[in-house]
Every structure is written in structure tokens, then in C-alpha cells.
Amino acid sequence: MTYTTPPTTPGVRLAGLTKILGGRTIVDGLSLAIEPGELVSLLGPSGCGKTTTLRMIAGFLSPDDGRVEMAGRDVTALGPEKRPSAMVFQNYALWPHMTVAKNVAYPLRVARRPRREIAERVADALELVGLSHHADSRPARISGGEQQRASLARALVQRPKLLLLDEPLSNLDAKLRVRVREEIRDIQQRLGITTVLVTHDQEEAMAVSDRVAVMNAGRIEQISAPADLYRAPATEFVAGFIGASNRIDSLGLGSGEDGVHYVVRPEDIALAEDGIRACVTRVLPHGHFAEVALDARGRELRAYLSGSVPAVGDEVCVRFDRALRYVDGALDGAVDLVSERIAG
Ligand SMILES: Nc1ncnc2c1ncn2[C@@H]1O[C@H](COP(=O)(O)OP(=O)(O)OP(=O)(O)O)[C@@H](O)[C@H]1O
Ligand SMILES: [Mg+2]
Incomplete structure (x- = not known):
């Protein structure tokens, strides 16, 4: 394989990026620094501004305020073709009348590369995504996962130093999603290419990313390694968005202090000799554990037992082994109730 690692894969810096569309602030002073070779996901609910942010990084949309830097250089005023990035779009849009190889060759033909170079680079890109045997097939004749990989090849053939992926797995069934996301991570690691992946699927983001940026209403609520995002969500929004959680007003369940909430993960609830009395309302077996719904004085709790x-x-009776304490929506600390009980 002659595909070589981009010699200087750039870091990316977004500073105060802002976009107003239809009179609404869609991206709101967003700042983010991505290290060279890092895969960062933008994760958030539908409509939070992920695609808008990615389009500004790619240069398809110019910000109303703020800056995009690549490898320390301000590229805010440059068009997409002048940036070292290539984007895979949310709907992967292959030309139906062209073969897979012609589709992949397209950006190089637009760039008027010599015929021989095009042939070599297309062959390399198809090999990289495992589609060499489908070079002469038309998109309609290959599977959804193969189409997704063809559109990835069409981005990689440009030898971008920065890869921008907008929901690249959205049209795949659950099994194929897992396989193609592993392939994407593998290719990204092999090439050492800086990548921004947009997704609304938290499992996908957690599985492939070095860091995940959780977006809400045009802002980044938190950017962290996947494990930290789950164990120590910085805001109540992130706690509610990542994984399952119970939100309660006080650890005794009753009314608490103003502006204070607790978040308890289902696996941090355990049966106990004494503690909070609750009635079991639903049991969903999951094999090695059960998801149990409890009514605790009119409040529903979800526990994994x-x-x-x-x-x-x-x-x-149930006890909480660990709880996250939030004051006015921001994390105030984790309460480790088992050690507290032992210490007390
Ligand atoms: N050209 C436009 N004019 C007006 N509003 C727009 C325009 N483009 C996008 N928006 C709005 O901006 C918001 C964010 O859109 P965006 O496509 O960035 O969301 P997203 O996070 O990618 O969502 P999804 O997960 O559904 O793809 C949406 O409410 C959308 O309706
Ligand atoms: Mg989108």
C-alpha cells in the first residue's frame, strides 16, 4: 500500500465560533482545541448545531464570529478546497450512474490530477476501505455499509490532513454500525489522521473517540475522555444525556436544598438491609443483570441489580453507593456513600 500518513496532520482550534441562521444563534461562541492525530466526536441531540459546526470547520459555511485555525494557521476566510480537510456528508450521496471507482476518483478528476495518478490513488483508497473487489460495481449493487465505506474512500483519496465525518454510520443497521465504526477507527489510527466525527449516538462516540465533546444548544457542555464523561459529567445535562441516570432532590429522596440535585447511576443502587423503602414495579432481565424499576415514595428509580x-x-430497601451532586446544574462533587458509611 502506498497510502502514506499525512506528514503533518494538523491540530484544529475553534475560537468563539458563532453562527446565526434564520435569526437564531445556532452555534454560540464555541471554542475547542483538537490535538494532531486525535479523534474528537461532537455528540449532542438533534438540532444542537453539530453539522453547522462541522460545515464551518470544513469551510462550507462561514462563521458570523470567531475563528477556525488548522496547524496554527487562521483558515477562517478560506474556501473548502483551500483547506487541508475532506468531509464525509450526513447523507453519503454517491453518484448512482458511476461505478464505485469513478465515484472515488471524482474529487481527483475535479482537481485535474493526471490519469495515472488518479488510477493509483483510487486503487489505494479502495484497498484501504476493503472495497477493491467492488471497484466496477454501481452504488445500488453494493450494501449500505459498502456505500458508506465508498464515501469514506472518496474522502480519503484526497489525502486530507483532517477528516470530517458527519454521521457516517447513520444509515446502517446496528450490527453493521459497530463493524464499520471499528473500521473507521482502525483506518484513522493507522493513518494517524486528525478526525472530527459528528454523531448523536453516544455509544458510537464513546467507542471510537479519544475525547468526546457534548454539545447542547450550540455550546460545548463538556469535553472529556469517554470514561470521565460517564463517571464525572460536568453538568446535569451531560449526566442526563450520557447513560441512564436517576435525578433526585435529596439523598433521602424528599425535598432538598434550593438548586441542588443528585444524580445516581442505576448500577450505584443496591439492595440493603435498611435504607430507602421501595416497591418493585418492573423487572427486565438482561442476562447477567436485571433492570429493575422501583417506586420509592412516589418517585421512580431505575436500578441495575x-x-x-x-x-x-x-x-x-435500597441504598445509594455513589451519587453526583449538582448545584445550579454544575457538578459540585461525587459523593461516595459506601466509604462515607464506613468512615462514619
Ligand atoms: N439554513 C438554515 N436556516 C435556518 N436554520 C437552520 C439552517 N440550517 C440549520 N438550521 C437550524 O440550525 C439548527 C442546528 O442544525 P444542525 O444541522 O447543525 O443540527 P445537528 O446537531 O447536526 O442535528 P442532527 O443531529 O439532526 O443532524 C437546527 O435547528 C436547524 O433547523
Ligand atoms: Mg446533523
Whole structure:
């Protein structure tokens, strides 16, 4: 394979990036620094401004305020073709009348590269995504995952120093999503290419990213390594968005202090000799654990229990082993209740 690692894969810096569309602030003073060779996901609910942000990084949309820098250079005023990036779009839009190879060759033909170079680079890109055997097929004759990989090849053939992917797996079924996302991560690691991946699928973001930026209403709520995002969500929004959680007003469940909330993960709820009395309302077996819904004085709690699982209608006592404390929506600390109990 002659595809070589981009010699100087750039870092990316967004500073105060802002976009107003239809009178609404869609991206709101967004700042973010991505290291060379890093894969960062933009994760957030539909409509939070992910695609708009990616289009500004690619140069398809110019910001109303703020700056885009690549490798320390201000590229805000440059068009997409002048930037070292290539984008895979949310709908992967292959030309139906062209073969896979012609589709992949397209950006190089537009750039008027010599015929021989095009042939070599297309062959390399197809090999990289495992599609050499489909070079002469038309898009309609290959599977969704193969079409997705063809559009990835069409981006990689440009030898971008920065890869921008907008929901590249959105049209695949669950199994294929997992496989293609692993392939994308593998290619990204092999090439050492700086990558920004947009997704609204948290499992996907957590699985492939070095860091995940959680977006809400045009802003970044938190950027962290996947594990930190789950263990220490910086805001109540992130706590609610990443994984399952129970939000309560006080650890005794009753009314608490103003502006204070607690978030308890389902796996941090356990059955106990004494504690909070609750009634089991639903049990969903998941194999090695059960998802149990509890009614605790009118509040619903969701717990993941393993070992001996109670039945619907049972009266039980539960304790919280760990809780996250939020004051006015911001993380104030994790309360480790097991060690607190032992210490006290
Ligand atoms: N040209 C436009 N004019 C007016 N509003 C727009 C325009 N483009 C996007 N928007 C609005 O900006 C908001 C953010 O859009 P964007 O496509 O960035 O969201 P997203 O986070 O990518 O969502 P999804 O996960 O659904 O793809 C949406 O409410 C959308 O309706
Ligand atoms: Mg989008």
C-alpha cells in the first residue's frame, strides 16, 4: 500500500465560533482545541448545531464570529478546497450512474490530477476501505455499509490532513454500525489522521473517540475522555444525556436544598438491609443483570441489580453507593456513600 500518513496532520482550534441562521444563534461562541492525530466526536441531540459546526470547520459555511485555525494557521476566510480537510456528508450521496471507482476518483478528476495518478490513488483508497473487489460495481449493487465505506474512500483519496465525518454510520443497521465504526477507527489510527466525527449516538462516540465533546444548544457542555464523561459529567445535562441516570432532590429522596440535585447511576443502587423503602414495579432481565424499576415514595428509580433479583410487587430497601451532586446544574462533587458509611 502506498497510502502514506499525512506528514503533518494538523491540530484544529475553534475560537468563539458563532453562527446565526434564520435569526437564531445556532452555534454560540464555541471554542475547542483538537490535538494532531486525535479523534474528537461532537455528540449532542438533534438540532444542537453539530453539522453547522462541522460545515464551518470544513469551510462550507462561514462563521458570523470567531475563528477556525488548522496547524496554527487562521483558515477562517478560506474556501473548502483551500483547506487541508475532506468531509464525509450526513447523507453519503454517491453518484448512482458511476461505478464505485469513478465515484472515488471524482474529487481527483475535479482537481485535474493526471490519469495515472488518479488510477493509483483510487486503487489505494479502495484497498484501504476493503472495497477493491467492488471497484466496477454501481452504488445500488453494493450494501449500505459498502456505500458508506465508498464515501469514506472518496474522502480519503484526497489525502486530507483532517477528516470530517458527519454521521457516517447513520444509515446502517446496528450490527453493521459497530463493524464499520471499528473500521473507521482502525483506518484513522493507522493513518494517524486528525478526525472530527459528528454523531448523536453516544455509544458510537464513546467507542471510537479519544475525547468526546457534548454539545447542547450550540455550546460545548463538556469535553472529556469517554470514561470521565460517564463517571464525572460536568453538568446535569451531560449526566442526563450520557447513560441512564436517576435525578433526585435529596439523598433521602424528599425535598432538598434550593438548586441542588443528585444524580445516581442505576448500577450505584443496591439492595440493603435498611435504607430507602421501595416497591418493585418492573423487572427486565438482561442476562447477567436485571433492570429493575422501583417506586420509592412516589418517585421512580431505575436500578441495575445482579445476583438475587426481586420480583414485581416485592417491598425492598435500597441504598445509594455513589451519587453526583449538582448545584445550579454544575457538578459540585461525587459523593461516595459506601466509604462515607464506613468512615462514619
Ligand atoms: N439554513 C438554515 N436556516 C435556518 N436554520 C437552520 C439552517 N440550517 C440549520 N438550521 C437550524 O440550525 C439548527 C442546528 O442544525 P444542525 O444541522 O447543525 O443540527 P445537528 O446537531 O447536526 O442535528 P442532527 O443531529 O439532526 O443532524 C437546527 O435547528 C436547524 O433547523
Ligand atoms: Mg446533523
